[in-house]
Amino acid sequence: MQELKVVFVGFGTVGRGCARYLAANRRHLESSHGLRCKVVAITDLKAGWVENREGIGLAAAIDAVDRGGRLSELPLDRPEGRSSIEVIKASKADVLVESTWTNLKDGEPGLSHIIAALESGMDVVTSNKGPLALAFRRLKAIAKDTRRQLRFESTVMSGSPVFSMCEAGLAGARILRIRGILNGTTNYILTEMAAGKSYAQALRCAQELGYAEADPTGDVEGYDPAAKIAILANALMGADEPYAGVNRVGITSIRTEDIERAACESKRIKLIASASKSPDGRVELSVRPALIPETDILAHVSGIMNALQITTDAQPDVTIIGPGAGGDSAGYGLVNDLVSIHHGRLSS
Amino acid sequence: MQELKVVFVGFGTVGRGCARYLAANRRHLESSHGLRCKVVAITDLKAGWVENREGIGLAAAIDAVDRGGRLSELPLDRPEGRSSIEVIKASKADVLVESTWTNLKDGEPGLSHIIAALESGMDVVTSNKGPLALAFRRLKAIAKDTRRQLRFESTVMSGSPVFSMCEAGLAGARILRIRGILNGTTNYILTEMAAGKSYAQALRCAQELGYAEADPTGDVEGYDPAAKIAILANALMGADEPYAGVNRVGITSIRTEDIERAACESKRIKLIASASKSPDGRVELSVRPALIPETDILAHVSGIMNALQITTDAQPDVTIIGPGAGGDSAGYGLVNDLVSIHHGRLSS
Numbered sequence: 001m002q003e004l005k006v007v008f009v010g011f012g013t014v015g016r017g018c019a020r021y022l023a024a025n026r027r028h029l030e031s032s033h034g035l036r037c038k039v040v041a042i043t044d045l046k047a048g049w050v051e052n053r054e055g056i057g058l059a060a061a062i063d064a065v066d067r068g069g070r071l072s073e074l075p076l077d078r079p080e081g082r083s084s085i086e087v088i089k090a091s092k093a094d095v096l097v098e099s100t101w102t103n104l105k106d107g108e109p110g111l112s113h114i115i116a117a118l119e120s121g122m123d124v125v126t127s128n129k130g131p132l133a134l135a136f137r138r139l140k141a142i143a144k145d146t147r148r149q150l151r152f153e154s155t156v157m158s159g160s161p162v163f164s165m166c167e168a169g170l171a172g173a174r175i176l177r178i179r180g181i182l183n184g185t186t187n188y189i190l191t192e193m194a195a196g197k198s199y200a201q202a203l204r205c206a207q208e209l210g211y212a213e214a215d216p217t218g219d220v221e222g223y224d225p226a227a228k229i230a231i232l233a234n235a236l237m238g239a240d241e242p243y244a245g246v247n248r249v250g251i252t253s254i255r256t257e258d259i260e261r262a263a264c265e266s267k268r269i270k271l272i273a274s275a276s277k278s279p280d281g282r283v284e285l286s287v288r289p290a291l292i293p294e295t296d297i298l299a300h301v302s303g304i305m306n307a308l309q310i311t312t313d314a315q316p317d318v319t320i321i322g323p324g325a326g327g328d329s330a331g332y333g334l335v336n337d338l339v340s341i342h343h344g345r346l347s348s
Numbered sequence: 349m350q351e352l353k354v355v356f357v358g359f360g361t362v363g364r365g366c367a368r369y370l371a372a373n374r375r376h377l378e379s380s381h382g383l384r385c386k387v388v389a390i391t392d393l394k395a396g397w398v399e400n401r402e403g404i405g406l407a408a409a410i411d412a413v414d415r416g417g418r419l420s421e422l423p424l425d426r427p428e429g430r431s432s433i434e435v436i437k438a439s440k441a442d443v444l445v446e447s448t449w450t451n452l453k454d455g456e457p458g459l460s461h462i463i464a465a466l467e468s469g470m471d472v473v474t475s476n477k478g479p480l481a482l483a484f485r486r487l488k489a490i491a492k493d494t495r496r497q498l499r500f501e502s503t504v505m506s507g508s509p510v511f512s513m514c515e516a517g518l519a520g521a522r523i524l525r526i527r528g529i530l531n532g533t534t535n536y537i538l539t540e541m542a543a544g545k546s547y548a549q550a551l552r553c554a555q556e557l558g559y560a561e562a563d564p565t566g567d568v569e570g571y572d573p574a575a576k577i578a579i580l581a582n583a584l585m586g587a588d589e590p591y592a593g594v595n596r597v598g599i600t601s602i603r604t605e606d607i608e609r610a611a612c613e614s615k616r617i618k619l620i621a622s623a624s625k626s627p628d629g630r631v632e633l634s635v636r637p638a639l640i641p642e643t644d645i646l647a648h649v650s651g652i653m654n655a656l657q658i659t660t661d662a663q664p665d666v667t668i669i670g671p672g673a674g675g676d677s678a679g680y681g682l683v684n685d686l687v688s689i690h691h692g693r694l695s696s
Contacts, residue, residue, distance in 0.1 A: 021520075021662065029520055153517070159663045161517020168516035169501070169509020171687040172369075172377055173680065297669055300648040305664075314369065315507045315670070315677035316653075321645055322666035329663035332521065339519040347695030 010099035011044035017331020048072040098126035125337035127154035133227035154333030160322030173314035179274035184304035184324035185219035221250035233275035239283035358447035359392035365679020446474035473685035475502035481575035502681030508670030521662035527622035532652035532672035533567035569598035581623035587631035
């Protein structure tokens with residue numbers, strides 16, 4: 001039995017989703033994978049922080065934050081005034097679970113958290129798209145130099161195992177193209193528009209259901225799927241393309257008439273993210289609305305579901321369809337990364 | 349650089365598909381995975397056999413058999429009259445690539461090939477459904493006792509990475525149910541019937557296109573998907589269910605009227621293989637035609653494509669769609685298994 005000491009930075013929906021799965025499946029992870037996780041510190045911008053070398057009771061921590069309380073109410077060691085970087089370094093953990101918010105301007109504060117952890121000798125799992133979309137090469141280089149593992153399954157399609165599938169299941173093959181539906185909010189809006197709603201109505205429904213934020217720019221202008229296709233291309237196709245280089249068009253100019261005309265031609269409008277290798281070896285990245293014929297399986301990926309289709313030199317396309325969002329799903333993706341990290345540590 | 353000595357038993361479409369990929373991607377496998385494969389023996393019921401401790405030139409071997417010739421025409425060592433078991437044992441290989449034909453009566457000759465290899469200290473990769481469907485537990489026990497690896501990605505959905513995805517990407521989660529379209533021939537026939545053909549016409553087209561054999565019983569009566577769902581349930585859900593225990597109904601009694609009635613209800617008829625955990629922990633296996641509403645992504649998996657949907661305790665369903673047949677795809681699946689075996693050997 002290997003014990004992994006874990007520090008959580010970010011304890012919002014995704015961080016708690018991960019913690020909840022760890023708490024509920026403690027015995028299963030021990031018996032099936034020989035993995036025991038001991039959470040030694042948790043820090044969150046809103047909920048404060050807590051640490052305990054002997055292990056923090058996850059149920060109490062989750063419950064406190066679920067109720068809108070603070071971690072510092074827990075009866076545990078809590079020296080005052082530490083920054084999240086100080087908490088990471090003081091934790092002496094084996095693994096950082098990073099799930100702070102995505103910032104596509106400069107990747108902070110996640111970028112600094114990840115670097116601090118790697119440089120302190122920790123492995124890192126993260127659901128945070130910002131650092132990976134903006135500094136993929138830099139982070140991989142630091143992980144290589146420090147001989148640490150960095151995993152990020154939840155950054156794309158939530159807990160759907162996109163990276164794991166390609167890494168383990170398409171090994172030896174060359175990925176020539178990837179394309180997919182990588183944003184649940186816009187796919188929900190386009191699905192509702194195809195069912196008759198206007199853009200404004202569909203957006204309002206998405207906001208009421210919690211799929212879209214009050215300011216929906218990151219989704220409807222395509223920034224979120226642009227970050228995801230950049231991460232995919234860098235991780236799976238050996239690209240060195242910055243997020244800023246994604247040719248990006250959102251869905252705000254799509255009108256009901258466009259969708260009706262597409263339907264007459266047995267097509268659907270979908271926001272498609274794609275990365276293709278050009279003959280000169282460069283990888284071209286784009287996010288833009290496209291007319292998808294009903295004979296294409298992507299036409300039938302509806303609502304908040306996401307999908308990714310992978311073209312290789314080895315066989316016909318493989319498509320994975322699964323959840324694209326949700327705290328439980330993204331939280332589970334972090335758990336799966338922890339299991340991978342655990343196996344990696346055993347074999348290194 | 350690790351050199352794997354490989355013996356091929358079976359050098360039909362799938363075996364040659366694997367060999368072709370290895371030959372064409374030698375440098376890529378070396379540079380990306382540090383893997384070099386040296387084929388030291390090949391034996392095939394029709395094409396004869398050949399061995400060479402220094403390595404057999406794959407291009408010449410593939411070419412000879414492609415042209416309908418025999419392996420024994422190659423200018424290499426070829427002592428007379430050896431059985432395939434003798435070839436395996438004499439090869440002193442590290443890995444057996446087993447791709448002889450599927451026999452769902454007693455699993456032979458593949459079953460004996462696999463056991464002989466494991467007991468001689470070889471790892472095994474196979475595309476042969478018979479041994480896994482009939483003797484899963486026994487083979488896993490032998491592999492465990494001999495501390496050897498046994499991989500079988502190509503037995504289900506050809507080279508689509510079903511087992512790799514679940515193993516690497518759904519680790520820690522419990523698989524509660526799997527369901528899917530696991531036979532390309534019947535899915536092609538049902539797709540053509542939905543487009544207006546009779547069962548007899550659709551079957552004839554499938555035979556002309558090479559999707560169905562002259563005796564189509566194994567496909568249209570559901571024996572093939574029954575073998576696959578048994579392998580899946582045993583490998584992924586901890587079941588101990590024999591292939592004979594699959595509740596199996598084929599597609600031969602489906603009439604054009606049934607399909608037309610389904611269409612009127614916005615449904616499609618699909619041959620669905622499924623495995624579900626019942627509350628008492630048993631896994632129930634079935635293959636039978638089912639009415640699938642058009643809101644279900646499986647309704648849109650057409651022609652010879654296959655799909656598998658996985659329900660876990662961790663997140664909403666994940667679906668993988670990909671090729672279900674084809675020598676190149678199944679051959680690539682064997683290559684992917686070889687890469688996994690290689691990584692497993694490095695870390696053990």
